Amino acid sequence: MSISVQNLSKRFGDFVALKNVNLEVPSDSLTALLGPSGSGKTTLLRIISGLESADEGSILFKDEDVTTRSARDREVGFVFQHYALFRHMTVFENVAFGMRVRNSPNNEVRERVNELLHLVRLEGLGQRYPSELSGGQRQRVALARALAVKPRMLLLDEPFGALDAKVRQELRTWLRKLHEEMHVTTVFVTHDQEEAFEMADQVVVMSQGHIEQTGTPQAVFDNPATSFVMDFLGNVNVFHGRVQSGRVQMGPFSLQYDEYQHEEPRDATAYVRPHELDIDRSPSQASLLGKIKQINPAGSVLKVRVAVEEFGVELNVDVTHYRAKQLELKLNDIVYVHPRSVRVFMPETDYVI
Amino acid sequence: MSAAKPSPGRSLGGTLRQLVSGKHRSPLPGFGPGLVVTISWLTVMLFVPLIALIAKSTSLTPAEFLAAAWSERARAAYTLTFGAAAIAAVVDVILGLLFAWVIVRYRFPGRQMLDAIVDLPFALPTAVAGLVYSSLYVKNGWFGQFLVPLGIEGAYSRFAIVLVLIFLGLPFVVRTVQPLLSSLEGDIEEAAASLGASRWQTFTRVILPSVMPALYTGFALAFARGLGEYGSIIFVSTNIPYKSEIAPMLIYDRLESYHYEEATAIAVVLLAGSITTLMFINWLEARNRRYAR
Numbered sequence: 001m002s003i004s005v006q007n008l009s010k011r012f013g014d015f016v017a018l019k020n021v022n023l024e025v026p027s028d029s030l031t032a033l034l035g036p037s038g039s040g041k042t043t044l045l046r047i048i049s050g051l052e053s054a055d056e057g058s059i060l061f062k063d064e065d066v067t068t069r070s071a072r073d074r075e076v077g078f079v080f081q082h083y084a085l086f087r088h089m090t091v092f093e094n095v096a097f098g099m100r101v102r103n104s105p106n107n108e109v110r111e112r113v114n115e116l117l118h119l120v121r122l123e124g125l126g127q128r129y130p131s132e133l134s135g136g137q138r139q140r141v142a143l144a145r146a147l148a149v150k151p152r153m154l155l156l157d158e159p160f161g162a163l164d165a166k167v168r169q170e171l172r173t174w175l176r177k178l179h180e181e182m183h184v185t186t187v188f189v190t191h192d193q194e195e196a197f198e199m200a201d202q203v204v205v206m207s208q209g210h211i212e213q214t215g216t217p218q219a220v221f222d223n224p225a226t227s228f229v230m231d232f233l234g235n236v237n238v239f240h241g242r243v244q245s246g247r248v249q250m251g252p253f254s255l256q257y258d259e260y261q262h263e264e265p266r267d268a269t270a271y272v273r274p275h276e277l278d279i280d281r282s283p284s285q286a287s288l289l290g291k292i293k294q295i296n297p298a299g300s301v302l303k304v305r306v307a308v309e310e311f312g313v314e315l316n317v318d319v320t321h322y323r324a325k326q327l328e329l330k331l332n333d334i335v336y337v338h339p340r341s342v343r344v345f346m347p348e349t350d351y352v353i
Numbered sequence: 354m355s356a357a358k359p360s361p362g363r364s365l366g367g368t369l370r371q372l373v374s375g376k377h378r379s380p381l382p383g384f385g386p387g388l389v390v391t392i393s394w395l396t397v398m399l400f401v402p403l404i405a406l407i408a409k410s411t412s413l414t415p416a417e418f419l420a421a422a423w424s425e426r427a428r429a430a431y432t433l434t435f436g437a438a439a440i441a442a443v444v445d446v447i448l449g450l451l452f453a454w455v456i457v458r459y460r461f462p463g464r465q466m467l468d469a470i471v472d473l474p475f476a477l478p479t480a481v482a483g484l485v486y487s488s489l490y491v492k493n494g495w496f497g498q499f500l501v502p503l504g505i506e507g508a509y510s511r512f513a514i515v516l517v518l519i520f521l522g523l524p525f526v527v528r529t530v531q532p533l534l535s536s537l538e539g540d541i542e543e544a545a546a547s548l549g550a551s552r553w554q555t556f557t558r559v560i561l562p563s564v565m566p567a568l569y570t571g572f573a574l575a576f577a578r579g580l581g582e583y584g585s586i587i588f589v590s591t592n593i594p595y596k597s598e599i600a601p602m603l604i605y606d607r608l609e610s611y612h613y614e615e616a617t618a619i620a621v622v623l624l625a626g627s628i629t630t631l632m633f634i635n636w637l638e639a640r641n642r643r644y645a646r
Contacts, residue, residue, distance in 0.1 A: 051543050071547045078547040084540040088562040098548035101558070149549060 001062050001152045001185050002027040003048060008057030010043055017043040019209045021057070025187055025202070030179050032196035033189045035206035036232065041189045042157055044206070048187065049155050050074040061152060077146030077184075079156040083138045085130040091117070091141050092126035098149035116144040119178070136167040143175075147182075156188035160195065172199055193233050197221065205229050227345040230271045237277065237315050239270040239342075248344050251311050253286045257344055268346045272339045274318040279304065280336045281327060287338035290315065292331055295324075304329065306337055406624070410617035421615035422622045426594050427603060430619075433511065434600040435626060438579030441518035445575040446568050448519070449526025456527070457534045471527045474520055483585030486517050490589075511597055513589040518582060522575030529571040533564050569638035573631055580627050 003025040010018040018040045025031045033041040046052035048059055050071035058067040066074055086094050093100075095113045104112075117123050120140035130138055139159065146154060159175070160168040176199050179186055190196050196203050197217040205212040205220060205228075213225040224230040231238075241250030244265040248257045253270075260266065280287070290306035293314065297303075301318040308315060315337055319329065329335070413421065421427070456468050474482065490497045490507025500507055507513055537560070545555040583601040590597045598606075600623050607616035 049547060051547065071543070072549055072551070074547075075549075076547060078544070080540045080544060082538065082540065084538060084544040086541060086544075086559055086563075088565070097545070097550070097558070101545075101548065101550040101554045145544075145548065 003153065003185065003187070004060040005044070005048065006058050006060065008044070008047065008054050008059070010040075010047060010052070010055050016209050018047075018054075021209075021211055023204060023211060023214065025185060027062075027185055028183045029185060029201045030176070030199060031187045031202040031204060032200035033187065033204050033206060034191070034193060034196040034232075035212075036191060038208075039206040040209040041191075041206045045155050045157055045187060045189050049076050049078045051078065075149070075152045077149070077151035077154045079139075079142045079146050079154070079159055081158040081161055083130075083142040085138060085141055085145070087130050089129075090126060091122065091128050091130065091133070094130065094141055095126075095144045095148050097145060102149070112148060113144075116148055119147075120144045134167075135163050136171060139163065139171060147184075151184070153185040153187070156186070158189055158191070160190075160192075168195075175199065205232065207232070224343065227269060227271065230343060230345070235274050235316055237272045237274065237313075239272070239311075239313075241268055241270060242266065243268045243344065243346065248342075251288075253339070253342070255286075255342060255344075259344075260346065266346055268344050271343045271345070272341070274303070274316040275301070276340045276342075277315060277317040277337050278340060279306070279317055279319055279323070279327065279329070280338070283336045284338050287336040288315070290335060290337055292329060292333045292335060295329060295331060297321075302329075306335060308337070403624070406617055406620055410614060410621045413614045413618060417614070418618050421607075421612070422618035426598070427600070427619055427622070429595045430598050430600040430603045431622065431626065433514070433598070434580060434623070435630075437511065437514045437518055437599070438576050438582075441515050441522055441579050442572045442576035444515075444519050445522040445526045446572050449523055449571055449575075450530055450564065450568065452523070452527045453530040453534050457531060471524050474522075474524050479521060479582065479584035480588060482520060483517055483588030486513065486520070486585070487589045490516070508589055509591045509597075511590075514586050514597070514599065517585045517589050518575075518579040521582060521585065522578050525574035525578060526568070526571030529574065530564055530567045533567040537563055566638050566641050569634055569641060573634040573638075576634070577627065577631060580623070 003023075005021055005023040005025075008018055008021040009016075021040075021044060023044075033044060035041045043052060047054050050066070050069060050073075054067065058065055060066065061074070071078075086097065089097070092113055095116055096109050099109045099112060113126070114123075117126055120143055122137060122140055122144070125133065125137065130141065133141065143156075143159075160171055163171065172195060188199075200217060202214065203217050203220050204214045207228050213220055213229050215223075220229065221233060224233060230236060239250045239253070241248055241253075242265045243249075243257055243260045245263055246256065246258055246261045248255045248268055248270065250270055255270075257268075260268075283289070288306075288308045288311065290308040292304060293307050294305040295302055301320055302324050304317045304319050304324075306315045306317055307313075317337060319327075327335075410418065452471060456464060456471070487494075487508040489495050490500065490513060491509075492498070492501045494508070496507060505512070507516055541559055541563070542555055545559045550558065581601070583599075583605070586599055587602060590599065590602075592598050592602050594603075600619060604616045604619050604623075607613075607619065
């Protein structure tokens with residue numbers, strides 16, 4: 001079921017949690033609300049679920065306006081950050097809760113709960129209490145409980161926030177697969193860009209109560225709409241410079257920049273991702289001379305830190321293991337760094353809603 | 354004893370020595386001295402007096418014991434004592450849950466004042482409570498002038514005993530339930546709501562079972578308090594044998610007439626009754642708490 005959020009605003013006292021937010025969540029999609037803490041992502045999720053009410057604006061499920069409906073009547077599955085399991089109930093009864101309060105017949109409850117426990121791979125643990133489970137298992141109980149009442153959509157608040165890295169990784173993959181099997185519209189909140197990009201069909205980047213950008217992970221990553229998105233999506237190298245007459249001047253770099261053709265110079269900021277920088281032994285056009293300060297392996301790449309004295313900055317460069325071997329990179333080597341692509345943002349074009 | 358066990362450190366004496374001398378360092382300080390003080394204190398203040406009480410009562414023959422401790426008058430006194438304490442504790446559990454709920458969940462002017470006042474029965478001399486209650490509920494008292502014509506005798510009656518015990522036991526329930534209630538994450542109520550539970554279902558199926566262990570503890574404390582109460586009851590009750598005489602009053606009466614052994618016999622029955630009841634409640638609580646391992 002698709003979700004439509006229209007002109008939504010919410011204040012808590014003087015704090016503006018959401019201002020004039022508009023969002024479309026397509027049916028059966030997996031959408032991530034991504035942003036730093038205080039960006040309003042959890043508030044947005046809670047308003048969609050009905051646990052919180054909006055000051056202004058409306059929420060539509062498909063074509064139906066549910067703005068004034070309580071959480072109880074919205075038929076959404078909500079998974080809480082700290083799971084919120086009923087600790088005095090067994091796993092079985094936790095999952096059965098939604099059906100019990102609807103007075104479903106016993107055999108139906110048993111069948112559905114067993115089916116769900118199988119789905120979340122917790123068969124045989126039905127008689128345990130939540131305190132006897134690991135974090136990842138509790139997370140899956142919370143998920144099964146939310147799914148038991150066949151909700152119209154599934155909303156998850158920082159679903160993997162409290163888990164360790166390995167379990168988190170497993171659950172991500174598993175949840176993505178589950179989503180593909182179940183076809184239920186899912187929205188989850190996260191502050192982890194990696195998590196959002198790995199799982200979601202649609203990423204919604206939020207900051208200070210408004211949406212910065214909405215799009216597929218690829219679109220958001222390749223074409224960040226604002227400097228905030230660029231900055232938030234991971235490690236970037238920042239250069240400050242000026243734009244004038246269709247060119248950007250940043251120290252030794254001079255780049256074509258057709259978006260600004262005026263004579264009058266303006267301040268601009270350029271962003272280069274670590275994997276968009278190349279290291280070489282010999283200079284090329286627009287390269288910077290620097291000294292290698294640190295080399296750390298990080299998964300499939302080496303993270304190399306290069307100090308550029310001329311500019312007074314340190315650059316983060318991602319180098320493939322193959323390339324590093326080819327160049328025989330060592331600490332304190334003098335190398336040339338040059339960018340393959342640069343994104344320029346002018347302050348005036350930022351934060352325009 | 355260490356001959357059979359090659360490692361003296363593993364013998365009981367060794368272990369105790371280690372614990373007491375603190376050679377086997379635990380990160381928590383003071384276990385050795387703490388244990389010694391606790392056991393000595395319990396011995397001097399609790400076990401010895403109890404043993405003395407039981408020893409004194411054994412100077413009676415079984416027949417005499419039975420005659421003293423299980424007379425018709427004594428049985429009436431036990432029934433009243435245990436009955437009034439139980440009824441008062443049940444009322445306290447209901448009221449106490451409500452009080453704790455209001456204090457924990459709502460923010461209103463005077464909340465902290467209310468929170469502080471709850472403890473008043475702990476501090477007030479119970480005789481004062483007894484006097485105030487009886488003066489309020491007598492025929493021309495503030496409440497009594499309306500209640501007595503309706504047939505509600507709030508002073509000098511069994512009802513009066515229950516009433517004053519409710520007052521004395523209430524803080525025990527409030528103070529045991531309050532911390533558990535405030536530790537309940539608000540999101541379990543939200544979870545219940547999002548799963549389709551009504552407010553009433555949320556209360557009966559989620560909140561109440563979660564605070565049940567604390568309610569058992571509160572009940573046990575209020576009940577125990579009621580069993581031992583004496584000071585206020587002698588003021589609000591008429592203390593008529595077979596009718597409104599509580600067991601502690603009967604003991605006092607026996608002592609006054611120099612029947613010390615009879616007094617101790619009644620005390621032993623009271624003690625046995627209290628211990629049995631408290632153990633039963635503890636068992637209920639433990640059974641209920643098994644999920645919180």
